[in-house]
Amino acid sequence: MELFQAFTLLTTTPLIVVALIGLIWGILGGALPGISPSISMALLLPFTYTLAPMLAIVLLATAYIGAEYGGSIPAILIRTPGTNAAAATVLDGYEMRFQGRAGEALGISLWSGVIGGLVGLAMLILLTEPLSRLALAFRPMSYFALGILGLSVIVSLSGKSLLKGAAAAILGLMVATVGTDPNSGVGRFTFGSPELLDGIAPIFVMVGLFAVSELMTRSGVPASALGKQEPFRVRLPSLKLIMRLKRSQSIGALIGTFEGLMPGAGGSIASFLSYNEAKRWSKQPEEFGHGSPEGIAAPETSNNTVASTALIPLLSFGIPGSNSAAILLGGLLIHGLLPGPRLFEENSDIILGLYTGSFVAVVSLLIVGVLVLPVCIWLVNRPRAYLSGFIFALVLSGIYTVHTTLFDVGIVLVAGLFGYAMRFFGFPFLPAVLGVVLGGLVESNYRRSMDLSGGEHAIFLEDPIAIGLLSVAFLFVVGSLVREGREAMRAGRKMQS
Amino acid sequence: MVIAALYFAATVQIPVSTLGGAVGPHAFPTVLAFLLGIIGVSLSLRSLFARRLVHTKDHTPSESEAKPLRALGMLGIGALYIPFAWLFGYVPALFLLITAIALYERAAPSWRTATIAMGGSLLFWLLFVVVLGVRQPQSILF
Numbered sequence: 001m002e003l004f005q006a007f008t009l010l011t012t013t014p015l016i017v018v019a020l021i022g023l024i025w026g027i028l029g030g031a032l033p034g035i036s037p038s039i040s041m042a043l044l045l046p047f048t049y050t051l052a053p054m055l056a057i058v059l060l061a062t063a064y065i066g067a068e069y070g071g072s073i074p075a076i077l078i079r080t081p082g083t084n085a086a087a088a089t090v091l092d093g094y095e096m097r098f099q100g101r102a103g104e105a106l107g108i109s110l111w112s113g114v115i116g117g118l119v120g121l122a123m124l125i126l127l128t129e130p131l132s133r134l135a136l137a138f139r140p141m142s143y144f145a146l147g148i149l150g151l152s153v154i155v156s157l158s159g160k161s162l163l164k165g166a167a168a169a170i171l172g173l174m175v176a177t178v179g180t181d182p183n184s185g186v187g188r189f190t191f192g193s194p195e196l197l198d199g200i201a202p203i204f205v206m207v208g209l210f211a212v213s214e215l216m217t218r219s220g221v222p223a224s225a226l227g228k229q230e231p232f233r234v235r236l237p238s239l240k241l242i243m244r245l246k247r248s249q250s251i252g253a254l255i256g257t258f259e260g261l262m263p264g265a266g267g268s269i270a271s272f273l274s275y276n277e278a279k280r281w282s283k284q285p286e287e288f289g290h291g292s293p294e295g296i297a298a299p300e301t302s303n304n305t306v307a308s309t310a311l312i313p314l315l316s317f318g319i320p321g322s323n324s325a326a327i328l329l330g331g332l333l334i335h336g337l338l339p340g341p342r343l344f345e346e347n348s349d350i351i352l353g354l355y356t357g358s359f360v361a362v363v364s365l366l367i368v369g370v371l372v373l374p375v376c377i378w379l380v381n382r383p384r385a386y387l388s389g390f391i392f393a394l395v396l397s398g399i400y401t402v403h404t405t406l407f408d409v410g411i412v413l414v415a416g417l418f419g420y421a422m423r424f425f426g427f428p429f430l431p432a433v434l435g436v437v438l439g440g441l442v443e444s445n446y447r448r449s450m451d452l453s454g455g456e457h458a459i460f461l462e463d464p465i466a467i468g469l470l471s472v473a474f475l476f477v478v479g480s481l482v483r484e485g486r487e488a489m490r491a492g493r494k495m496q497s
Numbered sequence: 498m499v500i501a502a503l504y505f506a507a508t509v510q511i512p513v514s515t516l517g518g519a520v521g522p523h524a525f526p527t528v529l530a531f532l533l534g535i536i537g538v539s540l541s542l543r544s545l546f547a548r549r550l551v552h553t554k555d556h557t558p559s560e561s562e563a564k565p566l567r568a569l570g571m572l573g574i575g576a577l578y579i580p581f582a583w584l585f586g587y588v589p590a591l592f593l594l595i596t597a598i599a600l601y602e603r604a605a606p607s608w609r610t611a612t613i614a615m616g617g618s619l620l621f622w623l624l625f626v627v628v629l630g631v632r633q634p635q636s637i638l639f
Contacts, residue, residue, distance in 0.1 A: 029629075032624075032629075043629060043630065043631075163536055163539055163540050163543070164540070166532075166536055167533060167536045167537070167540065170529050170532050170533045170536065171500070171533070173529055174500075174504055174526070174529050174533070177525065177526050177529070181514075181522040183516065183518050183522065184514035184516040184518070184521070184522050185514070185516060186511060186512050186514045186522045188511050188522060188523075188526065189504075189507050189526075191507075212572070212575065215571055215575075216563065216568035216569070216571045216572055217562050217563055217568060218562070218563060219563040219567050219568055219570070219571040219601070219602065220563050220567050220601075220602065220603070221562065221563055383604070384602060385598075385599045385600075385602035385603060385604035385610075386595070386599055386604065386610075386613050386617075388571075388598050388599075388602050389594060389595035389596070389597075389598035389599050389602075389614065389617070390595065390617055392574075392575055392578075392594060392595075392598055393591050393594055393595055393617060393618070393621055394621070396575065396578055396594070397587075397591070397621050397625050397633060398625075400633060400634065401625065401629075401631040401632075401633075404631070404632045404633075406579050406582060406583060406634060409578065409579055409582075410576075410579060413572060413575050413576055416572060416575070417572060420565075420568055420572075424565070443525045446520075446525065447518050447519070447520055447524075447525070450518065450519040450520045451518045451519050453519070454519055455519040455520060
């Protein structure tokens with residue numbers, strides 16, 4: 001019955017056209033560094049006033065889907081994550097491009113984006129009610145523990161040295177403390193600069209660490225030393241590769257579903273956690289960081305799953321879990337629609353339209369991607385002298401759009417200098433990036449927990465979810481220490497012999 | 498260790514607030530400063546120990562990596578974009594940026610380079626300002 005209604009919607013309303021416009025707009029926004037999914041959606045808001053409520057919501061939701069996917073394109077091609085969630089894709093995506101396998105990398109991200117989108121949509125349709133209850137079980141202590149788990153996983157798996165990983169994570173957390181303290185309103189580490197009152201956006205750090213440091217590192221290096229030229233076409237994964245990617249995509253989808261439910265968690269944590277879990281469970285973990293297809297599949301499946309599952313708390317309780325979900329909430333409110341159980345009863349046609357439009361967008365990703373991506377590959381194969389200038393121009397223009405101030409451009413350049421130094425001294429980027437992303441979540445929930453307990457840390461031992469997550473985090477760190485110790489002993493024995 | 502010390506010095510200056518809750522706005526940064534300090538000491542000790550055991554070499558750039566001075570030059574060109582954008586506005590600053598980087602990356606100084614830089618800056622203006630409708634730096638001169 002509902003399938004028939006969905007078909008009627010497709011044939012009697014301009015739903016397909018609106019979904020495609022939203023998708024393409026979102027991909028464009030996601031592919032431009034600095035234009036986050038939420039900004040892409042916010043730019044569309046004025047157009048939604050004149051649309052019918054269902055079409056307005058579809059336009060915003062499909063832009064969100066497009067933007068979450070679009071972030072992977074510059075991540076793979078120019079080492080610049082278009083969105084926060086695409087940062088994990090840089091690691092293997094750019095490495096594959098470096099090896100002359102950009103078409104394959106883009107094909108894997110496209111395929112994984114579609115898989116993630118479909119899984120997320122299925123979760124949204126089938127499990128909205130039960131999954132929402134799970135989200136409500138999370139208290140501040142659990143969120144704090146979730147942040148610590150995310151950090152410990154990244155620290156223990158992202159480099160050869162646990163200490164260097166931990167130092168990088170703490171540096172990231174330090175950056176996250178800059179700005180106005182949300183609890184007390186006190187300015188921290190702003191040094192009298194009004195531009196720092198809002199803090200340092202994670203995208204500045206990511207673009208600086210990844211893109212600017214890459215431009216610096218490759219400056220003046222002959223093109224022959226920087227990978228091969230390649231055919232300008234996208235290679236969708238073969239059946240054999242699809243079978244290989246199944247495990248990492250399942251991990252990505254599972255983590256994406258879970259993280260989408262958590263207000264504030266979002267696609268970034270999901271993609272980082274998925275990357276590391278995929279590495280841990282992979283049969284070829286040594287390929288990660290050196291151009292592993294699974295290293296792209298896991299984070300891309302994950303953040304595209306989040307694009308749908310993040311709507312679950314929004315539609316069920318009216319809790320926007322991210323900036324993008326908040327824009328969508330704005331779109332609902334503009335049209336007099338209040339999220340919650342009554343939305344499903346009284347405006348079932350709008351919900352059905354949302355599901356149908358999202359489905360159209362996810363499936364169309366494949367077609368749009370196959371058409372658009374060859375042009376992107378052609379672009380990044382232009383002579384290096386001009387390409388470097390264009391990438392720098394794109395990065396600086398994109399960053400300026402966030403707060404329209406040149407101060408942010410300065411922050412990105414400083415982050416680039418730090419990135420270069422980190423690269424030079426062998427510090428991993430990922431823990432620093434995740435530290436910036438998770439800093440707010442970890443600190444605010446730590447302080448909320450302290451407020452709840454009157455300053456007693458024992459409260460973390462009273463919350464079963466927090467105990468579970470912190471125990472896993474502890475095991476990760478200990479496991480990593482043991483592994484590092486064994487490797488050091490092995491190296492010592494080799495030297496003696 | 499230096500970063501930890503500087504960060505701690507700035508943490509001490511965070512004003513105390515009655516709205517700060519049970520632990521206050523300085524608690525988390527203080528923990529971070531101490532943790533980074535401890536890690537800094539550990540890394541230094543480990544590095545000293547490792548150097549005594551083996552004569553480890555400092556990082557030397559491979560053939561696919563630029564030398565540090567050249568890398569800093571690239572960053573310097575990017576930094577010049579800030580005053581140029583402030584003085585001349587978006588399109589001229591972008592034109593200068595693309596041209597300077599192309600020349601720095603050993604493109605020949607020719608009309609072709611200038612045309613590509615001009616085309617690129619207009620393309621970005623079209624994309625960001627016209628299509629997306631987002632502001633870009635405006636000149637203080639004109």
